[in-house]
Amino acid sequence: MRSSPSHDLNLVASHTTAAASAVSDWVARHYGLPVQQCYLIRRNLNDNYAVRATDGSRYVARLCAIRPRGAFNVDFEVALLAHLHAQGVGVVTPVLAVNGATNITLPFPEGPRALVLFRHCDGAVPDTPEELHLTGATLAQIHRAAQSYAGPASCYVLDGHHLAGRTLGYLAAHPELDPAVLDAYRQLIERLLSELANVEGTLTRVMCHGDTHGFNNHVYTDAEGVRRAAFFDFDDAGPGFLAYDLCVWLWSNLPRKAPMEPxxxxxxxxxxxxxxxRAGGGHVTDADLAAVPMFLQLRHLWNMGEGVARIHHWGANLMSADWLKKQPDVMAAWARLELPRG
Incomplete structure (x- = not known):
């Protein structure tokens, strides 16, 4: 008779991918939604699942990953989205659980994780100049409407420590990074944080979306034939600097190899x-625009930190020591950018 293997206490899960059938069951049970179809869209910072109800309505279930930076920010995110939607701003709308909760907490081997349900955002990623104009206008509307937000506070403030200070600690734990490269990053981060401290009093502050790289909003045509934009994935949102929220789209599109000029x-x-x-009512000062090259570097460091902090389940190749060694040169080129104030 074959004996059943006992549980090995040394077998520890770093990240579990839930089967779509389990997500379908959780959504039906906790949101009262009869599910016709459910499948994994992608694994990234979070695991996102497409959900279609029996009446044809579409949703996205986000299974939040445990992130080294700290607690899930769901209560703030859902409250902010509800406020923005009530102000008529183009954002995705969350769905509350049947008990009125903003999310449900599920026990995973690696620890409790939050499941959040959103209505599907129709449309496609902005591509044309006209669609980018509409995207910018909608971002301004988000910033303006968020000025009157009075709900739960964000767990995070998108300041220098959040964007770059944490990254240094993550880099120090990289298994293959040369000490000289780590020291170069230490000097770079200290310089950027000093530069930010010298100008932050002149910069416009807003409630940042935090991840406006161009793939977290869609452009669509409404029932009246009007083109509109709508933003989603506010899990990196929090109070911060306008220059940062604006620069993320540019960062996403800038070349990473020489020549690194746009x-x-x-x-x-x-x-x-x-x-x-500006057409959407946003005001951008010369100081904000002058700070864009600095924030391009801070954004790159934030993104780098998010990757390095996930080596335990993404692997070291995603942020390899060789790639990390080259990035200070990329950021040095961005620091010299002379962008039109337009």
Whole structure:
């Protein structure tokens, strides 16, 4: 007779991917939604699942990953989205659980994780200059409407420590990073934080979306034939700097290899993005625009930290020691960018 293996206490899960059938069951049980179809969209910072109800309505279930930075920010995110939606701003709308909770907590081998349900955001990623203009205008509307937000506070403030200070600690734990490279990062981060401290009093502060790289909003045509934009994935949102929220789209599109200068087409798209932001009622100062090269570097460091902090389940190759060694040169080139104030 074959004996059943006992549980090995040394077998520890770093990240579990739930089967779509389990997510379908949780959504039906906790949200009262009869599910027709459920499948995994992608694993990234979180695990996202497409959900279709029997009446044809579509949703996205986000199974939040445990992040080294700290607690889930769901109560703030859901309250902010409800406030923005009530103000008529284009954002995805969350769905509360049947007990009125913003999320449900599920016991995973690696620890408790939050499941949040959102209505599906129709449309496609903005691509044309006109769509980028609309994207910028909607971002301005988000910033303006969020000024009257009075709900739960964000767990995070998108300041220098959040964007770069944490990254240094994550890099120090990298298994293959040369001490000289780590020291170069230490000097870079200290310089950027000093630079930020010198100008932060002149910069516009807003409630940042935090991840406006161009793939977290869609452009669609409404029932009246009007083109509109809607933003989603506010799990990195929090109070911060306008220059940061604006720069993330540019960071996403800048070349990473020499020559690292934006071409005319990219500059034109950036101009349309800024013009749209102003058309939506947003005010951008010269100081904000002058700070964009600095925030491009801080954004790169934040993104780098998010990757390095997940080596335990993404693997070291995603943020390899060789790639990390090259990034200070990329950021040095971005620091020298002379962008049109447009």
């Amino acid at each position: 071409d005319d087409a990219l500059l034109q798209r950036w101009h349309q993005y800024l013009a749209g932001y």
